[in-house]
Amino acid sequence: MKDLYTTWRPxxxxxxxxxxxxxxxxxxxxxxxxxGPSTTPAIAGVVAAGTPIELIREGFTxxxxxxxxPDGSLIFTETTANRITRIAADGSTSTFLDNSNGSxxxxxxxxxxxxxxxxxxxxxxxxxxxxxxRTLADQFDGKPFGRPNDLVVDRKGGVYFxxxxxxxxxxxxxxxxxxxxxxxxxxYHITPSGELQRIAADIERPNGIQLSPDExxxxxxxxxxxxxxxxxIAADGSIGARRxxxxxxxxxxxxxxxxxxxxxxxxxxxxxxxxxSTAGIQVFSNKGEALGVIALPKAPQNLAFAGPGKKTLYVVxxxxxxxxxxxxxxxxxxxx
Numbered sequence: 001m002k003d004l005y006t007t008w009r010p011x012x013x014x015x016x017x018x019x020x021x022x023x024x025x026x027x028x029x030x031x032x033x034x035x036g037p038s039t040t041p042a043i044a045g046v047v048a049a050g051t052p053i054e055l056i057r058e059g060f061t062x063x064x065x066x067x068x069x070p071d072g073s074l075i076f077t078e079t080t081a082n083r084i085t086r087i088a089a090d091g092s093t094s095t096f097l098d099n100s101n102g103s104x105x106x107x108x109x110x111x112x113x114x115x116x117x118x119x120x121x122x123x124x125x126x127x128x129x130x131x132x133x134r135t136l137a138d139q140f141d142g143k144p145f146g147r148p149n150d151l152v153v154d155r156k157g158g159v160y161f162x163x164x165x166x167x168x169x170x171x172x173x174x175x176x177x178x179x180x181x182x183x184x185x186x187x188y189h190i191t192p193s194g195e196l197q198r199i200a201a202d203i204e205r206p207n208g209i210q211l212s213p214d215e216x217x218x219x220x221x222x223x224x225x226x227x228x229x230x231x232x233i234a235a236d237g238s239i240g241a242r243r244x245x246x247x248x249x250x251x252x253x254x255x256x257x258x259x260x261x262x263x264x265x266x267x268x269x270x271x272x273x274x275x276x277s278t279a280g281i282q283v284f285s286n287k288g289e290a291l292g293v294i295a296l297p298k299a300p301q302n303l304a305f306a307g308p309g310k311k312t313l314y315v316v317x318x319x320x321x322x323x324x325x326x327x328x329x330x331x332x333x334x335x336x
Contacts (some may be wrong), residue, residue: 044293046283046328047271053296056091056321059204063316064264065116065150066304067336074306074314076321077103079119084127087314087321089307097128105150105209105264105302108335109157110222117148117161122182124148124161124190135195139183147180150209150264150302155333157192158237160199160218162206163265187220189237199239203229204257208276208302210265212286213331217275219245221262226251228262228275228284250279264302266313268328268334274313276300281315296322305330 042049057118062080069075074087084097084106097103098216102120109115115136122145123138136159138144151161164231165185185284187200187209200206200220208221211233218231230245251260261278268274271286280295281303310330315322330336 003098005024022308038297040294040324041292043283043294045270046268046291047294047324047326049092051325053213053294054323055297056087056323057093058320060085060316060319060321063319063321064104064302065314066264066302066314067106067108068304068306068310068330069335070112070206072307072310074304075106076302076304076314077116078314079104082120084116091323093321100127103127104148105161106336107151107153107159109153110155115151115153115159117151119147122148122158122163123153124188126178135163136190136194137188140188140196140198141183143181146185149207151213152209152336153334154211154237156237159190160209160211161190162187162220164205164223166208172222187218189239197238200231200242204240205259208263208265210273210336211268211334213267213269213271213333219265219267221265221275221277223260223262224258225262226258226260228265228273228288230288246273246275246282246284246290248275248277248279249282249290249293250277252278261299263300263317264304266303266305268305269310269331270328272328274303276315276317281297281313290302294324304308304336 040047040051050080062078065077079102084100086094088098101118103116103118105117107115113126113132116127117124123134123135126132145163148164149164186198189197189199203222204224207223210219220229227244228246231239248260263276266274273284275282280293282293283291298318298320300315303315313324
């Protein structure tokens with residue numbers, strides 16, 4: 001791990017700060033069930049009551065895709081700014097990679113290749129190191145992806161990723177004269193040998209995706225649905241029947257349809273699932289039991305464990321980045 005970080009270190013340049021004021025999360029609907037957004041509630045085995053929610057910085061653009069580096073620091077994507085940004089242990093930030101092709105979700109292979117779903121020219125591929133950069137997939141059945149959203153890399157080198165399809169159009173907005181032809185929203189699997197498979201095409205808005213620590217269960221956040229979905233994984237990487245795994249708070253009607261805001265997912269070493277949603281960080285047991293909600297000043301979009309022992313939860317969303325010291329430890333068998 002030290003050698004891998006030494007290889008990356010020369011590529012870390014000073015970040016150019018940009019400002020973009022984004023809308024703060026309205027927590028009124030949750031005021032009776034969650035504490036103030038500057039500290040956490042007590043969630044047994046997860047976080048102590050009153051733990052500070054520390055703001056690292058605001059003013060990022062397109063906050064998504066956090067994942068830990070071998071030295072315990074964290075990188076995340078500024079999708080709109082077309083870059084990947086690093087947060088050091090002391091909270092300082094720097095540019096990890098420019099011209100990221102609008103990278104969104106990130107994941108590492110065992111040899112240090114950084115995989116990304118990318119939205120400027122929609123595709124999935126390796127973006128770092130530059131010598132390994134290549135496209136793994138950019139279409140299915142002759143149709144380009146709509147908006148690749150998130151991914152997770154398994155221990156065998158396979159990649160599971162979501163494509164949310166074309167962005168939803170608000171009610172009353174006229175359709176463009178020429179509708180782009182893109183693949184429908186779906187979940188895909190790229191096998192270790194490079195074969196692209198569509199494994200689920202019945203989810204309204206597939207978003208965050210994650211594996212259980214034993215990699216026997218695949219979790220998918222359906223932004224339009226009231227539940228996080230789960231699928232059992234077979235030895236060949238294929239999945240079984242869809243099932244509702246955990247019921248989400250905050251599901252409501254919006255001008256683009258129903259939404260829970262369910263976005264990024266993370267797991268800890270005990271198999272608990274952490275979900276970024278409009279309600280905050282929702283924590284579930286490995287059986288799907290609701291354990292508690294951590295409300296934040298702004299609605300979270302994605303999250304990952306980092307720091308010594310992976311005991312710090314980093315959360316990004318709406319231009320802001322936060323960190324929370326936990327009792328729980330992130331799963332150590334994958335970068336995320």
